[in-house]
Every structure is written in C-alpha cells, then in structure tokens.
Amino acid sequence: MIYITQLIYIHEGQEHTFHQFEDVAIPLIEKYKGKLLLRLRPSAGQLIAGELEMPYExxxxxxxxxxxxxxxxxxxxxxxxLHLKDAAVRKMLLVQGNAL
Structure with a gap:
C-alpha cells in the first residue's frame, strides 16, 4: 500500500476551475483501486507552526x-x-510514502 499526500496551492480566483478538475479526477481514483482518505481545506487560523504557506487543499x-x-x-x-488543473494550480507538493 502506498500513500500520496498532496498540498495543493491554487491561483487566486481559480477555485471554480480547480473544482471542475477535481469533479473529474477524484471519482477516477476508485477505478484504479485507490481511496480518497482525506480531503481537507485548511484555513489560516488552523496553522499552529511551520515554514510552508497554507495550501488551498x-x-x-x-x-x-x-x-x-x-x-x-x-x-x-x-x-x-488536465488543462483545468494547469490553469488553476499554482504549485503542488506531493509526498509519497508507506504506512509504518
């Protein structure tokens, strides 16, 4: 089993475009035996500490x-x-790992 964590940063004002891409991409995860375990949209008030900027999702x-x-x-x-993702996402940090 592998786990993929994505920190997604979008261009300001491109929320709708990002959601259009996610409406297609997320249901496809199951087609490849994957599971969406968490989808979070944090807010600035939730940051306790860290050097990274707050991701959109x-x-x-x-x-x-x-x-x-x-x-x-x-x-x-x-x-x-993918053109929707390219238009909406400013940058993404992907971390791949295994459960310990």
Whole structure:
C-alpha cells in the first residue's frame, strides 16, 4: 500500500476551475483501486507552526501499489481535463510514502 499526500496551492480566483478538475479526477481514483482518505481545506487560523504557506487543499490518497497510482495519472479521461488543473494550480507538493 502506498500513500500520496498532496498540498495543493491554487491561483487566486481559480477555485471554480480547480473544482471542475477535481469533479473529474477524484471519482477516477476508485477505478484504479485507490481511496480518497482525506480531503481537507485548511484555513489560516488552523496553522499552529511551520515554514510552508497554507495550501488551498490537502489530499491523502492510498493505492494498493505504485503501478495503480501511475495508471491513475495516465488515465485518458483525466488527461482530457488536465488543462483545468494547469490553469488553476499554482504549485503542488506531493509526498509519497508507506504506512509504518
């Protein structure tokens, strides 16, 4: 099992565009045996400490194997909507790991 954590930073005013992409991408996770474990939208008041800026959203997703995650990333339907992600997302930090 692998776990993917994404800290997602979007361009100001592109929330709707980002949500359009997520409306397509998130349901596809299950097609590749993945699970959306958490989808958080933190606010500035929730930051206790840290050097990173507050992301717009944080996603925690699991897949049985890296190959399943790779197949999800290459999904043809998802690829048709990547222009929405490109327009909305300013930067993204992706952390891949395993449960201990």
């Amino acid at each position: 944080v996603h925690l997703v699991s897949f049985p194997a890296k190959e399943d995650f790779d197949a999800f990333k290459l999904d043809k339907e998802r690829e048709q909507f």
